[in-house]
Amino acid sequence: MENITQSFLKEIYDYKNKKSCGLQLKAKYYDNMYFEPSDVQLLGQWFEFKATGQLARGELAPLPIRLKNGNLSKKFKDILEHIDPFNRMIKENNFEILETGKRYIHQGLQGDVDLVLKDKTTNKIAFGDIKTSGLINDKWSDFGWDLEWLNTKDRMMIQVVQYKMLGLFEFGYEPDFYFFLFSNTNTIDRKFIKVNLDEGRFEEHLRMVENVLKVKAYGEQHGWEANPSVPLCAKCPLKDNCKSFIDIPPLEEITY
Secondary structure, X not given: OOOEEHHHHHHHHHHHOOOOOHHHHHHHHOOOOOOOOOHHHHHHHHHHHHHHOXXXXXXOOOOOOEOOOOOEOHHHHHHHHHHHHHHHHHHHOOEEEEEEEEEEEEOOEEEEEEEEEEEOOXXXXXXXXXXXXXXXXXXXXXXXXXXXXXXXXXXXXXXXXXXXXXXXXXXXXXXXXXXXXXXXXXXXXXXXXXXXXXXXXXXXXXXXXXXXXXXXXXXXXXXXOOOOOHHHHHOOOOHHHOOOOOOOOOOOOOOO
């Protein structure tokens, strides 16, 4: 793995917090093993493809889940209701989509930006990212999008900082960053979020990258820790030959 992506940074973030498996990490990022997307991930990929035509590099168009009669399942049918609002969000905010899935690489950092936008009001480049979620108004989940608590979700903001930094290297200025957020549980909830960064956030990000590089070097030299869990193991392509595989939860103990 030559460059550090925001997804790798998130993976290491989870790994250090015992929420991801080091064996899966190695398989994904070093052995290029394919991990089947969850139904939720597939729904998001399909929505991006239908809304923008964007495909992950080297991948074919995602196939939606269909019923036995060939019709789209309800979730895949419903998510299409967000395409027209997405297009109007682009138009009414005076954006033009210049590129999708554009890769930027600078100083060992890499990012594939969903939407490279021209802001016709400022005549500058802006970045956009399309998200689908069932937690649009959730405060408490690590993946919740409630605005009151969103600025505390460090893991979710890794992508913003990395992409803004790459934009600064590329264009000589920090591009604005927007989330285009759509519910994957109903056809109504959607949000349009601009993320501004505090002064010093880039320096914090670089310190985090430095720490991640240390974890990376240690894992490469000494091996990666398994950290098995029932949800992680359930659909893991390594499970048939993995000595750390579990399908029942281990005993945990508390004192009350």
